[in-house]
Amino acid sequence: MFKCQPVNADADAIVKAALKQMHEPLRRRFLRGGLNTLTLGGVAMLGGCSLVDDASVDKALMRISRLNDDVQLWLFDAGRLAPTYAQSQITRPFPFNAYYTEDKVKVVDGDSFRLEVGGLVADKRRWTLPELNTLPQAEQITRHICVEGWSAIGRWGGVPFADFLRRVGADTTAKYVGFQCADDYFTSIDMASALHPQTQLTLRYDGQTLPPKYGFPMKLRVPTKLGYKNPKHIQAIFVTNTFPGGYWENQGYNWFGGS
Amino acid sequence: MNPTPTIHPLWLRTTHWLNVIAVFVMVTSGWRVYNASPLFNFRFPDGITLGGWLGGALLWHFAAMWLLVANGVIYLLFNVGTRRLFTKFFPLSPRTVLADTLAALKGRLSHDDPRHYNSVQRAAYLFVMLDIVVLVLSGLAIWKSVQFPLLREMMGGYELARHVHFVAMALLVAFVAVHLLMVTLVPRTLLAMLRGR
Numbered sequence: 177m178f179k180c181q182p183v184n185a186d187a188d189a190i191v192k193a194a195l196k197q198m199h200e201p202l203r204r205r206f207l208r209g210g211l212n213t214l215t216l217g218g219v220a221m222l223g224g225c226s227l228v229d230d231a232s233v234d235k236a237l238m239r240i241s242r243l244n245d246d247v248q249l250w251l252f253d254a255g256r257l258a259p260t261y262a263q264s265q266i267t268r269p270f271p272f273n274a275y276y277t278e279d280k281v282k283v284v285d286g287d288s289f290r291l292e293v294g295g296l297v298a299d300k301r302r303w304t305l306p307e308l309n310t311l312p313q314a315e316q317i318t319r320h321i322c323v324e325g326w327s328a329i330g331r332w333g334g335v336p337f338a339d340f341l342r343r344v345g346a347d348t349t350a351k352y353v354g355f356q357c358a359d360d361y362f363t364s365i366d367m368a369s370a371l372h373p374q375t376q377l378t379l380r381y382d383g384q385t386l387p388p389k390y391g392f393p394m395k396l397r398v399p400t401k402l403g404y405k406n407p408k409h410i411q412a413i414f415v416t417n418t419f420p421g422g423y424w425e426n427q428g429y430n431w432f433g434g435s
Numbered sequence: 436m437n438p439t440p441t442i443h444p445l446w447l448r449t450t451h452w453l454n455v456i457a458v459f460v461m462v463t464s465g466w467r468v469y470n471a472s473p474l475f476n477f478r479f480p481d482g483i484t485l486g487g488w489l490g491g492a493l494l495w496h497f498a499a500m501w502l503l504v505a506n507g508v509i510y511l512l513f514n515v516g517t518r519r520l521f522t523k524f525f526p527l528s529p530r531t532v533l534a535d536t537l538a539a540l541k542g543r544l545s546h547d548d549p550r551h552y553n554s555v556q557r558a559a560y561l562f563v564m565l566d567i568v569v570l571v572l573s574g575l576a577i578w579k580s581v582q583f584p585l586l587r588e589m590m591g592g593y594e595l596a597r598h599v600h601f602v603a604m605a606l607l608v609a610f611v612a613v614h615l616l617m618v619t620l621v622p623r624t625l626l627a628m629l630r631g632r
Contacts, residue, residue: 237494244497251582258581259592319593321580324489325472327593400581428490430497435580 234428241430248432252368258399258435261317266382267328270320272389273403275361275423281388282359282409289393295354295414298345305393308379311335311343316374318399320406321435323424332397333380338371346415354420355396358409363422365398365405367415369434374399377410402433442550442627444517450510451628457506458567458607460485460499465604467492474601497578504571511564524557532558549627563610566603573600 272278290302314336321327341348348371354364369375378397379386386392391408398406404424414420425431443451467484486492514520531554538544544553552560576586576596590596618625 234494237491237498240498240501241494248579251579253582256581256584259584259587321593322472323493325468325474325597424490428488428494430493435578435582 238428241428244430245432248434249366249368252366252400252434254368254372256400258318258374261319261329263317263331265329266317266331270330270381270390271326271328273322274359274408276359278389283388284358284393284409286393291394291410292356292412293344293414294412295416296347296350297341297415299343305379308335308377308394312339313379314376316376316397316399318374318397320399320403322403323429323433331382332376332378333383334376334378334394334397336373337375337377337396338373340377341370341415350415351417352415352420354414354416355407355410356412356414357407358411361407361409361423362420363405363407363425364420364431365396365401366432369398369400369405372398372400400434402435404429405433440550441631443631445631446513447510447519448628448631450506450513453502453506454510457499457503458611460495461503461570462604462608464492464495464499468496469601474597500571500574503567507567507571523552524561527554527557527561549624559610559613563607566606566610570600570603570607573597573603 272281274281286305289305291304291308292302293300312335313333315331315333317329317331319327319329341353346353348367350367352364353367353370354362356362365375374397376397378391378395379393381387381390386394391410394410395408396406396410404422419431422429422431425433463483463485466479467481467486468489470478470481470484471489484492486495511520535544535554539553539555544555572586573590573596575583576590577593577600580587580593580596587593587596590599
């Protein structure tokens with residue numbers, strides 16, 4: 177299982193560690209008997225013998241999913257903005273959601289926190305929270321859409337992510353931006369979405385410091401992507417051309433995951 | 436003249452059966468996706484869903500969608516190109532649909548010429564074509580709600596698009612149920628769809 181690097185680890189080492197483990201959960205699922213994508217009551221198993229090799233079906237489906245990534249990147253128009261809403265339309269309380277329950281929420285110490293920036297960036301120095309808070313900030317009230325289908329409208333404030341990437345001298349011709357989180361979550365997005373005007377390094381929720389349940393000290397808010405592409409408790413950001421995958425993506429969720 | 440004229444040309448039979456596969460996968464995987472966050476106060480039994488879990492169901496759903504759309508487009512192109520759409524499904528009027536429905540319920544609707552669709556069949560088949568178009572468009576509005584703003588607003592926004600998608604699915608399943616019932620009542624229609632005559 178993936179382990180998050182300590183905060184003081186070298187950013188490049190984080191990148192390497194992230195890349196090394198990227199297909200681990202997928203492999204494990206294969207060993208456990210596949211993604212179980214063929215389950216349809218007893219239809220796939222007639223008289224106890226499997227009609228189709230589970231693993232090969234999984235592989236074919238994953239290949240189509242990667243093709244769907246390409247189609248979505250091709251469809252993606254940076255000029256199209258996610259709808260924004262009025263304050264009165266905010267969903268209260270905004271739902272908590274993670275791969276663990278709310279009592280397991282990671283509480284990060286803000287004073288000692290340093291954001292790591294690595295990979296294909298010019299400036300790899302670490303960022304404190306006060307430093308990030310002095311950067312120009314933006315606000316948005318947008319709809320968070322979960323892969324499960326439900327959605328909720330929230331108000332988010334923070335640094336436009338494109339501004340941040342340019343400030344650290346990121347190679348914006350690179351393909352991916354990866355994220356590693358204090359709650360052992362990890363994910364990655366395409367550069368086009370990273371540079372979208374509504375993509376935000378979020379430090380505040382509804383005008384207040386981002387509470388732990390929504391991802392203190394910071395989350396990435398991508399209103400053009402599903403919830404699992406909006407990592408919380410971000411510790412390290414890296415720019416890379418090597419496909420980094422993600423916690424859920426490696427288990428079968430579509431990698432692009434965009435709306 | 437051909438002594439046993441073809442009722443269903445090969446392109447029709449091929450697209451029909453490919454559509455059966457696509458609809459089967461889309462509906463059963465869609466039920467699993469629905470279960471992850473039900474719109475209404477019920478869930479589909481996991482045993483009749485496809486995919487094993489949400490991620491697996493989504494993999495199936497977003498793979499079979501290509502078959503559904505590509506096959507559907509080919510079907511419509513042939514249907515218009517051969518003028519079958521106009522000759523087989525029209526003329527059609529509410530009055531004849533009503534008359535044929537009543538005749539069917541009384542068991543008096545003739546199936547002597549399987550090349551000829553009665554008004555209920557015409558209405559039902561046109562309906563299911565339209566319904567699948569609505570399914571695809573509402574699905575697109577859910578999947579790509581930011582990239583297709585016009586479609587999203589036509590559906591009344593993201594949340595309403597989910598409801599449209601669900602209702603269109605329910606109507607499709609209802610069509611399939613009636614369709615299968617009619618096939619069991621007039622089994623030679625199944626033969627015609629398999630061998631063409």
